[in-house]
Amino acid sequence: MATLIMTDEVWETDVTVALTTHTRHHHVPSPVSPTFAAPAPAARLTFGPVALAAAVARTATTRPGRPRLLSGLQRSALAQLECLVSNNTAFELTEDFSDLADTERTLIAARCGAGITDLYMNALGYVWRANAACLSDALDPHADFLYDGGNASGLGVVLAEAHGSFAASATGKSVAAAARRKYARQVKPHVDTPSPFGHVIHGYSIAFGSQPGSVGAFLSVAETRIPKAKKPPVSPPSKTAGPAGRRPDDGGPIELFAHRSNFLLMGAGKVVDWIDWLIGAAEVPEDLAPARFLRFRYGGLTFLGVEVSIWPSWLRHLFGDIYWEDPTFWRPSIRREVLRRYLGGDYGWFVIEEKAGLSFLDGLTGMIRAGDTRRVPLELPTLEPIGFDLEGGRELRRTIERPGYDFALFRDGLALLRHPFRPGPIDIVTWSPKEGLG
Template sequence: MARCAAIRSIAPAVSAALASGTRDLVGALVDDAGKSFDLTADFDAMADFEKTGLTGRLGGGFTDLCMAKLGYAWMDLASNLLPGHSGRLGDFIYDGPATGGHGVVLVEAKATCASSVTATDVKGTAERGYRNQVDPYVGSTSIPGVGTIFQGYAVCLGAAPGVAGGFGHVVETAVATVPGGSGGGGGSSAAATLVGGRLAISNYRAVSNLINAPVLFAHLEQLLGRSASIAGHEQQRFLRLKVGDQWFLTGSAPSFDHWPSPGTVPPFMLDEAVAEPLLNQISLIVRQGRRPWDGLPTFLLPTTPESFGPDATGRFPFVRFPDGLAYVVGKIDAVSSRVWTPLEGLGPPVS
């Protein structure tokens, strides 16, 4: 849900407030004692406009989880990539290993939370969403610098407040319209994948927002043509944190030079295995003096195995998406730092 909020073209402070408020609200209204999605009866006590807003955010978050499980890594709003497009348009554009390099997919996110909701209702909502907001664009719409929409999905989450067990339904293109494509996605791959520069930068602009990296955020805004020129000598310092056997980066103020405590480290981090090639490719673009209207080059980026459950030991150290964004809840085992300079790239670890 935080990813879906951060992908919008709003200030980092607003995005952070939305993520924080939604996290607390979901924590209070979703019963996580079992394995199903269970809304508590308190949901019905909220005002209608509050229920509507939260239902939409739940639909976006559920859809993003489904797409990650299907092997898609990078996302942006369809309205950002197809501005002024006439007609009803799905919510998100995704790319990732599951596309097989054939193009991108258009996805509509739906949700319905009501006391009378049934599996049939959820299925019908997803089917209408696909028919009206996705299918008209599949195979017929191309996004410059991103790719052709060759496949589509509509995902719907349903839940009845106070009733155990939610519903989910996914509708997808039956047969991809590009030869060699398939109607289903695969799992995440560790191999590097080509992704359009516009989509990659939009995706990691949102990630930089969540991991508290304002210098990186400002440069990505500039590359998207949304801000004025920025000095190339500014530095973005990252804390480098080890959780289990994984290293993550998260934004840090220049004066932050002590061992982090749980209250001083943002929970959102970026897997170092993705951050290093990403930041070095961004620095190459900055050194070349590329402007938004010159066109952005294709990125070659790895994807990480998605992790939404406990590890082999039963621990739950972090939630991680294929693009490397992680929500860390486990113990920090080691700490160092790294500095990214827009003109020079990501520096070595410093203890």
């Protein structure tokens, strides 16, 4: 990675980007699913650095690659964005961006475009995500991501193409043209086609761009046109039935792939290994030892985090496991110093909301015992997002217990905490692949 020159002031302010254009594209048949109603587009998207950094990492880890490679892709997302985006309420790239090589600028723009797409889709109500490479084994162009949940729950999946451009040529007109062009080329041909996670019933192309040296950004959305419904949509089928069009050899529900990315970001390698076995991407893991998670309160919510993702190895060697039960170790002065030196604010800490995490781990144990991803339906909660919003009307930062918490929470339960340790008492939760939660 290129060396970044840090500015005097890092990005901390919430940014609002107005929707520049929104176009709808005709499709036959229309609608693909008679009971699907597309969420209404919003006039603006508001987000902070933590939300965008988390979304960049989420989209970078949807591919079924090896955990070591994928985890490396997401480590510096927050550190990069903090110094590449100005601390203003309008989106603006800092002078540091011009110090990057051309290839780095293109990569940063593409990652931000993917992150903005994930924020927009989550804000529209979609929950579960997967890579869309499964749509074609050939080199035919296809969009980037598949989403389920929200208005598509029980009906199928929707397709989303992401595009980002940080160039002198980026204008409202060029970004809008890119959204339309990419819809026609990479989304439209795959609407009303099968996928491993359900029939593709709708599509989006989302383009984001900004001119270096100028204040403001452009956000354009192109999507499948659906005529106004003559009657309200009926209630979707039970989640246990699975999305329509799912094939029996799909390798698992989309929730499994979404949480593979989530637990990879958290550093829960044991969980990722067992998911890979279930989806046929790896041999059965030899390590049957339980995984350990920290359970703690933060910003009025309870989260689970992976201990080994933040605690340096020398602490375990020096203190042994007994330090977890030693209350003197958790004195605030010690805790602050450890986190200041070994976690800091550069990367943040990926965690998962307690109910979402425990529900998934419980379902995962059932799948492991059965040796089958289809016999044990996943019944998982969804949450309201925190840290980003389509209209900016809701409070972006959670201040239930006291001010100063800065984090982003997604509908599937994944969260990124910018300054993690303000929790009170910390408990330990263990998960055994075959024995379950303990």
